[in-house]
Amino acid sequence: MIDIQFLADCPEVIPAIACLHQIEMKLGSRSNFQRTVKEFQNHVNRNTLPLTLVAFVNTIPIGSVSLVEFELKSHTHLSPWVSSLFVASAYQNRGIGKCLMEKIVAIGSEIGCHQLHLYTPVSDYFAKSGWTVIDKAQPEEYPQSVEILVMQKKL
Numbered sequence: 001m002i003d004i005q006f007l008a009d010c011p012e013v014i015p016a017i018a019c020l021h022q023i024e025m026k027l028g029s030r031s032n033f034q035r036t037v038k039e040f041q042n043h044v045n046r047n048t049l050p051l052t053l054v055a056f057v058n059t060i061p062i063g064s065v066s067l068v069e070f071e072l073k074s075h076t077h078l079s080p081w082v083s084s085l086f087v088a089s090a091y092q093n094r095g096i097g098k099c100l101m102e103k104i105v106a107i108g109s110e111i112g113c114h115q116l117h118l119y120t121p122v123s124d125y126f127a128k129s130g131w132t133v134i135d136k137a138q139p140e141e142y143p144q145s146v147e148i149l150v151m152q153k154k155l
Helices: 011-024 033-041 096-110 123-127
Strands: 002-006 051-057 060-068 081-087 115-120 132-137 148-154
Touching (some): 011 033, 011 081, 060 096, 081 096
Antiparallel strands (some): 002 051, 060 081
16 A cells, blocks of 8 residues: 655655665765755655655655756746656556656645646656656756656646
8 A cells, every 4th residue: 555645744754765766866976865865854844845745655665756946957937846756666667656746746736836847858657647848958967868858737
């Protein structure tokens, strides 16, 4: 059974989520654990940005997704952004990412957002849920050879 909670309701899992985030997002030397912990400590909100949702199986945190004000330096005119969606490898392909996305979109609507944005090299996954490509970007963490798409979902 999957349980999705606001990080604000379970801040004790921040170290575990920060560790999983670094592993699953394959951040390597581009990030460090302490900085990731500090970032998640700023996400313990329910009605204001930034906020994070955590997915649990039993009592084990296995994924998360965030809603943040800004994500891309080249696209500061767009806000807010769905950020850092991940599910631990052992739990992927079970619909957990989809559940996290549905919940974060619903929360975005509840707090008054009219649209949400994200960037990804894989648009098909999000297009199936009503996201549309609105631009291209080249974030510094991606190689030049990877096309990054900016997507939007109207709420």
